[in-house]
Amino acid sequence: MTTSYLSKGALSAGVGLTIYAGLTYMLTNYGFRFDIGWFLLSISPYQWALIGIALAVSLSVLGAALGIFATGVSILGGGVKAPRIRTKNLISIIMCEAVAIYGLIMGIVISGSITSFMTTKPEELALKYRAGYKLFGAGLTVGLCNLFCGVCVGLVGSGAALADAQNSSLFVRILIIEIFASAIGLFGLIVSILQSNGANMSD
Amino acid sequence: MKEDLVFNLDHGYAEGLCRGFRSGILKSTDYHNLVQCETLEDLRLHLQSTDYGNFLSNESNPLTVNVIDDRLREKIVQEFQHLRNISYEPLSTFLDYITYAYMIDNIVLLITGTLHQRAIGDLLPRCHPLGSFEQLGAITVADTPAQLYTAVLVDTPLAPYFIDCISEHDLDELNVEIIRSTLYKAYLEDFYNFCKSLGGVTAEVMCEILAFEADRRAFMITINSFDTGLTQDDRAKLYPTCGHLHPDGLQELRRTDNYEGVRDVASRYPQYKVLFDGSGTNTGDKTIEDRFFEHEVKLNMNAFLRQFHFGIFYAYLKLKEQENRNIIWIAECISQKHRARIDNYIPIF
Numbered sequence: 001m002t003t004s005y006l007s008k009g010a011l012s013a014g015v016g017l018t019i020y021a022g023l024t025y026m027l028t029n030y031g032f033r034f035d036i037g038w039f040l041l042s043i044s045p046y047q048w049a050l051i052g053i054a055l056a057v058s059l060s061v062l063g064a065a066l067g068i069f070a071t072g073v074s075i076l077g078g079g080v081k082a083p084r085i086r087t088k089n090l091i092s093i094i095m096c097e098a099v100a101i102y103g104l105i106m107g108i109v110i111s112g113s114i115t116s117f118m119t120t121k122p123e124e125l126a127l128k129y130r131a132g133y134k135l136f137g138a139g140l141t142v143g144l145c146n147l148f149c150g151v152c153v154g155l156v157g158s159g160a161a162l163a164d165a166q167n168s169s170l171f172v173r174i175l176i177i178e179i180f181a182s183a184i185g186l187f188g189l190i191v192s193i194l195q196s197n198g199a200n201m202s203d
Numbered sequence: 204m205k206e207d208l209v210f211n212l213d214h215g216y217a218e219g220l221c222r223g224f225r226s227g228i229l230k231s232t233d234y235h236n237l238v239q240c241e242t243l244e245d246l247r248l249h250l251q252s253t254d255y256g257n258f259l260s261n262e263s264n265p266l267t268v269n270v271i272d273d274r275l276r277e278k279i280v281q282e283f284q285h286l287r288n289i290s291y292e293p294l295s296t297f298l299d300y301i302t303y304a305y306m307i308d309n310i311v312l313l314i315t316g317t318l319h320q321r322a323i324g325d326l327l328p329r330c331h332p333l334g335s336f337e338q339l340g341a342i343t344v345a346d347t348p349a350q351l352y353t354a355v356l357v358d359t360p361l362a363p364y365f366i367d368c369i370s371e372h373d374l375d376e377l378n379v380e381i382i383r384s385t386l387y388k389a390y391l392e393d394f395y396n397f398c399k400s401l402g403g404v405t406a407e408v409m410c411e412i413l414a415f416e417a418d419r420r421a422f423m424i425t426i427n428s429f430d431t432g433l434t435q436d437d438r439a440k441l442y443p444t445c446g447h448l449h450p451d452g453l454q455e456l457r458r459t460d461n462y463e464g465v466r467d468v469a470s471r472y473p474q475y476k477v478l479f480d481g482s483g484t485n486t487g488d489k490t491i492e493d494r495f496f497e498h499e500v501k502l503n504m505n506a507f508l509r510q511f512h513f514g515i516f517y518a519y520l521k522l523k524e525q526e527n528r529n530i531i532w533i534a535e536c537i538s539q540k541h542r543a544r545i546d547n548y549i550p551i552f
Contacts, residue, residue, distance in 0.1 A: 070211040077219015081226060151208060158211055159510055162222050 045132025045201065049114050052139025053107050056192070059143030060103020060150070067096035067154025074158035078165035085164045088171060092157030095182045099150040102189045106142040109193065110135045115202040124203070131199040138196035145188020152181040206403045210511040213291040218515065220289075224282055225507060225519050227254025229526055230552045237533050238545050243271070246534055268534045275527045280332045283520060293401060297513045299360065300394045301520060305334025306361055307390060310342055311383045314351075317343045318375065336360075348382065364389035377432070384424060384441040391417055395445035401513070408506045408514030410445075415502060417446030418475065419495050425456050425465055426491070447472060474498075496549045500525055504551070525549055 003011075025031050071092045079086045113135060117128050160174035211218075229237075233253055240246045243266040247259045258274050259266070287298045309330040316326040323343050330339065338355045345351035352365050364386045391413060398409035421442040428438050439457040442448075448456065448468075455468040462484065469475040478494040499521065506518035529548035536545040 066208070070215065073211050073215030074219045077216040077221075078223055080220050081223025155207065155211075158215065162219060162510070165219070165223060166226055 041129075045129050046114065048132035049110065049135035049199075049201075052136040053110050054139070055136075055143040056110060056139035057103045057107040057143075060106075060146035061100050063147035063150025064096050064100035064103075065150070067099065067150040067152075067157070068093055070151075070154035071096060071157035071161060074161040078161050082165035084168070085161060085171075089157070089161045089164060091175065092153065092160055092178060095178055096150055096153050096157065098182060099146045099153065099185045102185055103142060103146050106138065106189065106192050106196075110139055110196055113196060113199045113201060117201055117203050119203050128201050131201045134195055134199040138192040138199075141195060142188045142192035145192075146185045149182060149185030149188070152184070153178055156181055207511045214294050214513075217286055217290050217294060218510070221286060221515050221519050222507070225515070225522070228522055228551055229253055229530075231550055234529070234533075234548065234550065237530070240533075240537055243268070243534060243538055246271075246530075246537060250530075268531060268538055271534055272527070272531050275530060276331075279520070279523045279527065282523075283333060286516060294513055294516070296397070297401070297405075298516060300397060301517055302333045303360060303364075303390050303394075304387070305331040306336060306359070307334070307364075307383060307386045309334040309339060310356075310361075310386075311379055313339070313342045314379050314382075318379070348378075361386065361390075364393065381437070381441070384420075387420070388441055388443045391420070391443045392445050404509050404512035405514055408509065408512055409517065412499075412502050412506070412514065412517065414446040415498065417443035418448045418452075419499075421446065421448055421453060421456055422465060422469070422475075422491070422495075425459060426462065429461065447474075493547070493549065496525065500549055500551055522551055526551060 022034075025034055071089070075086060075089045075092075113131065117124075119125060119128075156174065156178045160171055160178065163174055164171040233249070236249045237246060240249060244264075247266060250259065251257060255278070258278055259271065262270055262274070283298070287295065290298060312330060313323075313326055316329075317323075323340060326343075327340060336359055338359060341355050342351065345354055348365075348368050352362075352368075356362055356365050366389075368382050368385050395410060395413045395417070398413065399406050401409075424438060424441050435457050439453065442453045442456065444450070444453070452468055452472065455471075456465065459465055459468060466479050469479045478498055479491060482489050482491045482494045484490070503518035503521050506512075506514040529551075532548050533545060536542055
């Protein structure tokens with residue numbers, strides 16, 4: 001890791017100040033002020049659920065975009081001297097695009113569970129908070145899985161385009177690797193649906 | 204690993220294009236067809252069916268080997284300049300480094316030509332186009348290396364390489380060769396350090412290729428200096444230090460006096476032992492230069508086995524140059540009707 005002295009210095013100063021502040025609170029009997037439970041309770045479950053939707057869509061789209069870019073430029077470059085690869089390699093782009101669609105689907109599924117509630121009873125409020133956390137988890141799962149899946153499919157697709165330009169029998173074999181790569185995005189989708197199942201916010 | 208993720212953002216198109224160019228390199232079947240040609244017209248016909256296409260179609264009859272050489276060089280210069288034009292940093296700096304070697308050759312060509320009283324108008328067309336820079340024509344006015352530096356080279360990218368060469372001696376035949384070797388040594392070490400600073404796969408691939416180039420120069424300088432007046436210490440100042448031979452092998456090479464001594468030094472390094480064992484100085488054996496060319500071709504071919512690095516651009520240029528040398532060798536054998544050694548080209552595929 002090539003970090004400069006400035007960034008190392010800033011990081012150490014930050015860590016030092018945090019330790020100092022924490023010790024001050026603890027040793028002066030004001031430790032109760034550092035209340036994680038209060039912090040979590042004061043964030044509304046809507047906040048968690050909607051951030052979940054944002055992560056689901058944005059990270060999936062980021063993964064798909066990186067993948068499509070990586071594959072697209074290789075198809076362009078390889079297609080100059082070997083024009084026959086242009087149409088066949090669009091399959092790689094479609095597989096990257098599928099990753100973004102998973103994110104879209106989960107975004108819609110999660111937003112379907114968000115409804116308003118009026119109750120103030122703690123035992124029912126607990127269920128609303130649970131729903132918020134479940135939707136956040138679902139969004140984070142599908143977002144991160146699709147991010148890595150999209151990048152992976154894109155890099156393999158880039159290799160497939162260049163190999164196809166040299167030797168057309170290689171394309172189908174590398175496509176099998178891409179199919180395995182896009183399966184991991186599907187895993188994220190499945191787990192995310194299981195997580196968001198039963199997240200009921202209505203009274 | 205993270206440079207694999209972002210390599211395609213800036214350099215993906217250039218890499219795809221370079222690999223496309225590489226697939227046009229002549230294969231062994233093409234060479235079989237070329238060695239069976241009877242005349243240069245047959246050669247032109249066979250080249251039309253390869254990636255070269257109609258590059259010779261506008262030439263008037265009779266076709267000469269010099270014309271073929273010029274057209275081949277023009278084609279490779281065009282491809283390289285296109286790659287340079289579409290590249291981003293740091294690829295553009297990398298490609299610029301490759302052109303410095305040709306600048307050094309051009310400078311030495313012009314100085315030698317001036318010493319032999321040739322006109323500047325004759326010499327400039329013979330310069331390699333990849334190594335041209337604005338002050339190229341002004342080289343002929345200088346008499347000593349110091350003048351050359353202060354008047355011409357101080358604004359060019361070659362300025363830092365010239366520090367070791369500045370002296371008040373006049374430029375004459377032997378000095379010019381020493382200047383060439385000193386410039387090339389400084390250039391090679393600078394290029395090696397640049398590739399190392401790029402890191403990743405580029406550093407792995409390029410440093411191996413450049414280390415071999417440094418060792419090859421050390422061997423060739425030693426072998427070629429045996430009957431000249433070059434002292435051992437002067438010779439040692441010309442050895443590039445970025446190869447595998449540094450520091451022990453270079454010390455040994457400094458003290459050798461004959462070809463057997465060089466062979467002994469090489470036998471301590473397994474990769475060079477193999478090269479020297481397969482060669483000899485009798486007629487009918489492969490010379491050591493041929494073995495070095497073969498090894499270079501092998502290293503350049505291996506560069507294409509990995510993706511997401513800059514080594515393929517360097518390797519492509521060197522392979523195309525080797526292919527040009529092969530075609531010119533075959534063309535010379537055909538035009539002089541001396542077909543005994545026509546198979547002595549270096550096969551690439």
